[in-house]
Amino acid sequence: MIFMRRVPYLSSFTILLFAVLLSIAIGSVFISPAEIWNTLIGRGAEISTSILWKIRLPRTVLVILTGSALGISGASYQGLFRNPLADPFLIGVASGAGLGAVIAMSVQWPYSFWGLMAIPLAAFITALLTVFTVYTIARIGHTVPTTNLILAGVAVSSFATSLTSFLMLRSSDEMRRALGWLMGGSIQNGWTSILAILPFLLIGMSVLLVSGHALNLLQFGDDQAQQLGLNVTRTRATILIAASLVTAAAVSFSGIVGFVGLVVPHLMRMWVGADYRRLLPLSLISGASVLLFADVIARVVLAPQELPVGIVTALAGAPFFLWVLRRSKNQGYW
């Protein structure tokens, strides 16, 4: 029995490991496996050292962090809203981040550390501000009804999105830059971006990882959960904040990567059932794997050009998801 419980973890870790190896091995420049090994143990040529340590590895790590953040916050949102359509962007993180990024892009920043950090920072802050606005609008007294939250989220999101489009049309700057970001093209390489988002991700993910039991209780409905001894208002606020924090940090450097946060939790639910204590960590691990595979496709399919990864996740992810949905014998899994 214990062994059976471990199977999903073991296999999803194996898949993640495979995805990481693939992500390190495949790029637009071919480096032989032997050379990769030599480089990783510090005996590689200067060029492959540069490519592996400074380009591919930071990218791989950023993709892992983004994918896992989207996976786990997607699962949390779906549990929190008891809604299969919920994804990490439901209540405004993506549209808010997009607005902030485009505002920051419309300004000519000096070429300096903070000038270069302006876009991710603005995206992060406006994403959180948007969620806060939605939350404030939806609140009635001490409670925040789910329906209010979703409706306010949709309305505020479309407002922010149209403002973003307006700014993009108005700006004389290169539109491809904004468009690329909105489709999940990361704007900056290297280890700095990873160190910048890591604290937020660690805090948010830790909170979410221990929220499995609370999310299970919330599935009975707010009243039932309250009777079972859960402080519903505070729990929901905590999960919402943690999930938003994680998503905002993830998109600030990677851009808006759609679909991962919606699909991965569903795939996991079909696989292991609806127990959030397992769903959350598995969505985290598999979110990373899925995004890694998508990223590998994004960099080889048109090499040496690279596609924004968000295009790949939706283009390859949607048909795959529909196929799984059709094949799934357990249609009533939700």
Add this chain to the structure above:
Amino acid sequence: MFRKTLFLTLLLVLFLAACGPAVLATEAPATAIVESPVGEMPAEISAVDGLGRTVALDTPATQIVSLAPSNTELLYAVGAGDQVVGRDELSDYPEEAKAVESVGGSMGDFSTEAIVALEPDLVLASELNAPEIVKTLEDLGLIVYYLPNPKSFDDLYRNIETVGLLTGHDVTDLNDSLKARVTAVDEKIAPLSARPVVFYELDGTDPLKPWTTGPGTFVDLLINRAGGFNVGASLEGEWAQISSEELVAANPSIILLGDALYGVTVESVAARSGWDSITAVQNNAIYPFNPDLATRPGPRLVDALEEMARLLHPGVFE
């Protein structure tokens, strides 16, 4: 218990994966290569780029990656075509440039790996490229020069000089001939009193409000220099959609189609509803215009000027 251990392990793995190599990366400050080494011979070549960075080279660059079509055209024009080892996906002029290896970029994303693998001693970026790509390449130890867009022909000559300096080519002859050609146009335009009203269409996908070019763009500069008046000059912003009504009221006597390559034809423009009252349509003065000439800030801006002057004042330039 098992699950808790697993979570902690996972977090630890993520943390280590992120931090370990980061320490490695900070130990070797790659940017040091860009500045001239203190105490040694000062670099031979030094220039301030469009981002205010001082870029120094010991010797002229011999392995150059160009990140914009205009840069590629500049490099070939100054005679540094043989030194170009990489180009962006959209660089298609001159013909020889197409044979050079592409490093991506038409979706905004370059393959950093491909650039590094070419081992360039100079990466020539332009305002088309986001500052982030400059930072990324700089952090990888590459020397990047960010060429600002010219706002006048004098800026263009200055850019040519800079490219010549960085690549070790004398550009006096090139600049002299470009200046002579611009002066020749100026001299023919100067005595003319009539300034035809010109509409330059960037994109007429939506014929009710086609995209045109506002003040301060290369196209605006060229129309003025060629002795015309740009309808879009009254618009706000460099690229904007103009209302069809506004256009009919402005009544341009010449229409230039920058979107002719994308399926817009003289006939389709003439057939647009309400446009039959425009002088240019009545006189059949609608001409396709190669958008690469007018929107790439390279040496072919002079070709664009000559072409435009010929279209605007057909009697004078025969």
